[in-house]
Amino acid sequence: AFCKTSISFRYPAVEILSGIFACFFFSQFGLSVVFFKLTYLALLMLVLSFIDFQKHLIPNRIVFFSFPFAILFSVLEGKPSIIDSILGFLIGGLGLWAVWYIGHLIYKRDGIGGGDIKLAALLGVFIGWKLLLLTVFTSFILISAIGWFGIITRRLSRNSEIPLAPFLTVAIWINVFYGLDIIRWYIAFIT
Template identity: 30%
Template sequence: MSPHIVLSVFAFLFGAVVGSFLNVCIFRLPKGESVVFPPSHCTRCDYVIRWYDNIPILSYLSLRGKCRRCGEPISIQYPLVELLNGVLTLLLYLKFGPGFPFIVLFVFCCAMVVITFIDLEHQIIPDSITLPGIVIGFIVSFFIPSLGWLNSLIGIVAGGGSLLLVAYGYQFLAKKEGMGGGDIKLLAMMGAFFGWQAVPFIIFASSLVGSVIGITVMLIQKKDSKLAIPFGPFLAGAAILYIFFGRALIHWYLNLGR
């Protein structure tokens, strides 16, 4: 077996293992609980999960989605997060190979996974992720020549500022709050990691997909425009799309008609 295949398999497995920890973050951060202590346990019978019951994806299948002791159903979200993070890690490795960019983008994608599932369930985006993320993204920019600290700084201002203007504009026109501060800080974090050039792409892609899905959900559920749909997952999805295809799509768009 070639070293490339071995490293690819390892990348997937490593991502899935980290995905198990991300599940802890998704469950505990909205509650303000520690992600380190106490150890993972059943929420019904407090059974401390043993290592052999905490193997990503496989343990869920072997347990048939139930607690070993009391039979409490385990959410399908757990293996899905592990699988998703494993696939993202594999794709990052295949595109960027081992190195500093891979590490940075791996951390970023892990944060996006946590934010997506928390926002879907609780409609909040934790400041404990976005605020340190803004700082980390800016610090990282000093070590990535293609990004640069000035580009990152402008990205922070452009990302947070653009959504802040949208939020104020909507509040002024509709006389109610339409976009939370979490979305604003999230886009500022994305600007810190990718620079200001990524901001228009992320806004456009997330708005387009969000509009299509939002309208579809409202038609299916037969509810009006007051239906609240979290925007964070669309921002996160657009940012991940930018990582893999953003520059190519922007280049393609700019060359249309030439």
């Protein structure tokens, strides 16, 4: 009150959204491991999304600090299984590293940031490899749509950097709640 500096929009936005997520998860899952896991994941992704949006950076210390929690939640809940979490870690980390490497070879610049690679590995531990693949795919669709819209409206250029964490955040919630339905629909569609 006495520092005479304005408060960033980010702080009340994170606090309000965190409260909404926590209330929603509590109404759905009660005071359970799932509640704590999803609330932690929501808070993590909100914070990282705002930081990535403003600074184009995903801080290592936040991601690394969250790995033990991701492992603990997977062990306590049993979902995903330890094997699925390990595969999620490997697919998330190596898969996005491959995107970075290919972008670097073809375009001579980073196609994706190092923080995004580590975040994908972390999300793989939280949600397992199947939902991770769907989440990354969904986020790439969303980011492509926004990118093309930005190019068409001349608000972005082909070289504009778009932060990935906000799109991963939207995609993760679509897929945590509807991912299995999307997978079933897709399998039925192609068979």
